[in-house]
Amino acid sequence: MLTHSKTGPLKVALLAISPHNRAILEFFFSGAGRNLFKVVPEAEADAFILDHDHPDAKADWQQRAALHKPGIILSVHPVELPNCIWIPKPLTSRALTDAVDRVYELAVSLEPALNAVHRPAMTPASVVAAEQPLVQHAEAHFRDLPQPFGVSARTDRVDRKLRSLVISLPDEDEAEETMAVTSPVMQPEVDVPMVVFDPAEADISLEEVDRPVGDSLSQEDAERRWKALCGEQDDVQAVPDVALFTPENYLLSTILEALRLARESQQTVHLKLSAQDYALLMPQQGLAYCTLDTRSEEFRVLCNNPIQAGQIALHIPNSVELEQLEQQATHDADALLDIEAFVWVSSLLTARGRLGRGVEIEQKISLKYWPNLTRLEQFPHIMRIAALWNQRPASSLDIASALSIPQRYVFAFHTAANALNLFEMDQNKLKSREKEKPKQENRGFFSRLLKRLLGGGTK
Amino acid sequence: MSSMINRKIIFTGPVGAGKTTAIAAISDIKPITTDEYASDMTKSRKPQTTVAMDYGLIRLSENERVHLYGTPGQERFDFMWDILTKGGIGLILLLDNTRKDPFQDIRFYTNAFRDFIEKQQMVVGVTRMDLHRKPGLPEYRRYLESLSLQAPVFEVDARSHKDVTMLIQALLFSLDPGVTNG
Ligand SMILES: Nc1nc2c(ncn2[C@@H]2O[C@H](COP(=O)(O)OP(=O)(O)O)[C@@H](O)[C@H]2O)c(=O)[nH]1
Ligand SMILES: [Mg+2]
Numbered sequence: 001m002l003t004h005s006k007t008g009p010l011k012v013a014l015l016a017i018s019p020h021n022r023a024i025l026e027f028f029f030s031g032a033g034r035n036l037f038k039v040v041p042e043a044e045a046d047a048f049i050l051d052h053d054h055p056d057a058k059a060d061w062q063q064r065a066a067l068h069k070p071g072i073i074l075s076v077h078p079v080e081l082p083n084c085i086w087i088p089k090p091l092t093s094r095a096l097t098d099a100v101d102r103v104y105e106l107a108v109s110l111e112p113a114l115n116a117v118h119r120p121a122m123t124p125a126s127v128v129a130a131e132q133p134l135v136q137h138a139e140a141h142f143r144d145l146p147q148p149f150g151v152s153a154r155t156d157r158v159d160r161k162l163r164s165l166v167i168s169l170p171d172e173d174e175a176e177e178t179m180a181v182t183s184p185v186m187q188p189e190v191d192v193p194m195v196v197f198d199p200a201e202a203d204i205s206l207e208e209v210d211r212p213v214g215d216s217l218s219q220e221d222a223e224r225r226w227k228a229l230c231g232e233q234d235d236v237q238a239v240p241d242v243a244l245f246t247p248e249n250y251l252l253s254t255i256l257e258a259l260r261l262a263r264e265s266q267q268t269v270h271l272k273l274s275a276q277d278y279a280l281l282m283p284q285q286g287l288a289y290c291t292l293d294t295r296s297e298e299f300r301v302l303c304n305n306p307i308q309a310g311q312i313a314l315h316i317p318n319s320v321e322l323e324q325l326e327q328q329a330t331h332d333a334d335a336l337l338d339i340e341a342f343v344w345v346s347s348l349l350t351a352r353g354r355l356g357r358g359v360e361i362e363q364k365i366s367l368k369y370w371p372n373l374t375r376l377e378q379f380p381h382i383m384r385i386a387a388l389w390n391q392r393p394a395s396s397l398d399i400a401s402a403l404s405i406p407q408r409y410v411f412a413f414h415t416a417a418n419a420l421n422l423f424e425m426d427q428n429k430l431k432s433r434e435k436e437k438p439k440q441e442n443r444g445f446f447s448r449l450l451k452r453l454l455g456g457g458t459k
Numbered sequence: 460m461s462s463m464i465n466r467k468i469i470f471t472g473p474v475g476a477g478k479t480t481a482i483a484a485i486s487d488i489k490p491i492t493t494d495e496y497a498s499d500m501t502k503s504r505k506p507q508t509t510v511a512m513d514y515g516l517i518r519l520s521e522n523e524r525v526h527l528y529g530t531p532g533q534e535r536f537d538f539m540w541d542i543l544t545k546g547g548i549g550l551i552l553l554l555d556n557t558r559k560d561p562f563q564d565i566r567f568y569t570n571a572f573r574d575f576i577e578k579q580q581m582v583v584g585v586t587r588m589d590l591h592r593k594p595g596l597p598e599y600r601r602y603l604e605s606l607s608l609q610a611p612v613f614e615v616d617a618r619s620h621k622d623v624t625m626l627i628q629a630l631l632f633s634l635d636p637g638v639t640n641g
Binding site (some may be wrong): 023024028031032090092093094176245284285286287338340368369370372373374375383384388390391403433440442443445446447448449450451452453454 | 629
């Protein structure tokens, strides 16, 4: 529940606002914003609220310009009107909450004018006459406004037969208060939310869908692949026992050099893999092309074995050469993959669950950016590793023990994410992003949702 | 009834980013589109407030449901979406990579849902990268960082059940890395 230190809610009158938006505001004012705002007839109001994008906004404001009452102007575009504060759309609860303070401040500054004016009998028209400069300001202001969002949407309403749903699912404990919404000011045509319709309880008959279970690798094939990517070694007890590899001995170091060159020069880099095979790294498109299937045994062996002198070479092709190469790549679109996916899989196949020599094993680091997991090869626990490492600085061993998972998966992740520069290594910039209260109370629910989604079918 | 658990996942982003498609990819029901002036409603004895949105549903059990809300386009997005986030697990922001300025879309939608994102979690899916490769994910990551937003960013095709599921997974694990699917 939002509250405010001032005594009682701010009394507001709603001026030019579409019935729909009015209903939503009143919904807020009667629920979460109950202690902040109270809608009253205009004569009793401390302030007014006006939707600047509404067709009647101009007339409504002009009539009130001289009353020196604070106004809250809602608008897509910034608006400066005397005695008013602007709240940008889309409106948020917080912006409305903050507005209360600002209106009180404004009211204090307007106080002398209000007392001096003191003219309850004046009609809006005579007020306007007395305050010509303000009106001129408003005239100028409303002229040539850009077409705001929302206005046209309201005018071209179609009478399609659509099911109706309401915007909020009230919690059980709030059901009563949302039931009791009433509106003190009501134009005859205005719909007031008397009842909040809960789709969860409405039992509208909705058409079920059948979703075929997606084809995926057999469990056996998947496990074989995970071994190729993450190795098979058992957990170690002590840091000196962690298995290491020497990147310089492998194709991987040249791939990383090619990636750096490609990104820095923003030009396609050609990487010779053998007498007949090659890869292209295309930084402009964020794509790689490899004549070897990255899932093939040949590519695995290539990554896995130390390279021979003269086997590998990289260069930036000239324009003639490039045209030819790119043509080849487009003809063979199946062999195109995300540039990061190429580096990722190469790293994994090289490391097989080991860390690169030179890595400070015990140093706490955190994941600065998530890898693009939809386009990268997966292995067990990958999401949980990313999520936890993104939340708090930790070493590989910390992550493995916190999640109770085999270390090799964490080492594999470390090597591959590091190849993509996704870690924050700067010890001064490391910070914990863990939310104050771990949301463990949702664990069962989340787990069921996850299981359901990963299960594929409908039920 | 008192034990019914209702949670929401909210899909937002510009028109054409794939919200309706993404909801359809994981919903148990054929998603429906609501309208602010649904004609059913005028016949209803008790007037109700509606907002144009996509609606889908995942039924986990007799008394556990995940409601999937897709926000309307920006031109109809002028009011108070943040009050709809009550009971929300998190926000899936879908961006269309073929749009003129996807970064402006990020600003608009993350501003509209700022409190919700802070309290819960956002995950970003960039669609239509098959049609337009730029900007690339590194640019998106850096842009979000410049706004002090911390969120997983994935390339997705909203038509892919697997991709959309991955977004939800990232959301759930971000909120609790201890979640299991066993
Ligand atoms: N080529 C391509 N089309 C997509 C992708 N994602 C969604 N679409 C299509 O984009 C269109 C617009 O999607 P829709 O769900 O209606 O977007 P909404 O306005 O956000 O609800 C649909 O025809 C989708 O099939 C994608 O990644 N690539
Ligand atoms: Mg749609």
